[in-house]
Amino acid sequence: MDMAQHSRFHLVYDGPALTEHKMNVRALAPALLAMGDLVERANEILNGNQAKVSVNVNASFKSGSFGVDLELAQSLWQKVLDFANSHPVTGILAIVGLLGLGKDTVKGVVQVVMWLRGRGVKRIEPLSNGLVRLYVDNDHMDIEERVLQLLQDYKIRRGLEGVIGEPLQKEGIETVAVVDKDAKKVIVSIDRVQAGYFKAPEPEEEALQEDEYATSLQVLNLAFQDGNKWRFTEGGGNTYYATVSDYEFLKRVQLNQEQFAKDDIIKARVRRIQRLTKDGLKADYEVLEVLEHRGASPKVQLRMDFGPTQQD
Template identity: 25%
Template sequence: MSQMFEDGEAERISVRYDGPAVDHSSMDVRLVAPSLLALADLFAVAHSELGPTLTPPPRLEIIGQRSGSLIIDMLLAAESTLVDLLNHERATAVANGLALSAPVIGAITWVVHRKRMGRESGIEPVGSDIIRVTWPDGTTLLVPVGSQALIERMDFNRTAVRVFEPLREDGIDEVELNTTRSGRAIRASVRRDDLAGFNLPPGSDLVLSDGTRTVTVRIESLPLKMGNKWRVHDGLASLWATLDDVAFAQLMEAGSERFGVDDRLVVLMRDRQLRSGDGVGESWEHSILKVIEHKSAPPPDELPFDDE
């Protein structure tokens, strides 16, 4: 048994295809159908990353079509069972899991910016659920916190490129996703040249391994500003790691957490091994996904010394 939640528990999304091929507000179903199916898959990927555990992914429903380019309106609606509806906590969790369109569109916009301007130079929290992404030329982008988790998932990027597959066809110049959040329009616009940003094009680094571990690290040097990498020692070697725990970064900015060299952190660390596109070299990328515990280094007068 399935049931759509009432008002406020479904998200409205529109996708717009633009270009000479849709001047008459029509498009070959063999192009648009796979794109919309991929969009449903994209929200399933986002739900698996950001939504409540043990809940089915939301369903995407077409609710209408407007003229002018080709604009298709859709609803992203929660799937629930009779048990869910009788359990208030469970129903609330499923409904909260619908807040997917904003982080999905934010992640897509982030990929487009990265493709056009290169790698970002900094990431910092702004408020409780927004992060600011900065590029070397000073360009900034505000996106929901969940966008960061999505942009790093290869299956999200690989699915997104299928959503924008119509751009490979002559006469389709732009695909745009739209939604609203707190009364504000949120939009992601993708053009043909942006497609390579969602995939590993020839010559890009190849991911050889991608895993996480819980480990205690010792701080060897602190970043001069938020968004820069930390130098830590994991007991085996020194390494540079990004701090991707936004909630912990907020505590740092608020002054609730203070650090010093030789402090120890129990963290969930992500390690990625990469091979260069030319196959010549390999490298590692490390990121701190979550700070589990912070252990301050003892002051100098409390350090243990061997008896002389």
């Protein structure tokens, strides 16, 4: 029993450099990897862990271009096993359409990026039936909420940059197109002039949590210049750089009133700010106040048993 859904499309790179049906592996390999990342990320956003996708590649040739047949397979076993508790799965045909690479006419991510032309969205207005309206300058476009969800994801935008934007920066590659070979129809075509539209915007960093706590820190590296960060560990592999903003403590250090030996320990009040960045979860640390400073050598327990008191 075949519990998988398939989609096939033809990705074509065209230009003077490809007249002999050759494409530099340094351009092709990253583009194909980016296509895999793009489809897998879209499936992850829309389906979570309910379905898995795979991207298979077959090279094909046409005069003056380099074409790649892509077969996308989506396993639906997880949906069958967890049917009672699962949300409806977005099929691979729909995923390709929402990305703007499918045979059906739809305003997918690719079409929205080409419409935006690098312009920023001024306002997003929710509509009915799962649609939203994007406003740019005096223009607007209505798209599915799912397309907006993909459009706003940094990994999706990086995938499109890898498949479309970066190859078009290579000398001799002038066009990237998705073609329906059966219908002999070009689904979407992007030229070198439009390549810049597909450069992924830098994502905004999002502050997730800020907290303050008292902890013991082992000093690994000191910084004696203003603005430099000290390196600490809290033990258990949690090592980080932190700004020390306790002015009185720093003044004592500069006057040699506080002297440090290797791996000295301070008890301090610390502020931690966690941020979501394009590279994942990050944290910034600041030592607000040094409460205590002691050496790293543990104390030896002295056994002082004097025995029973002697009576004269």
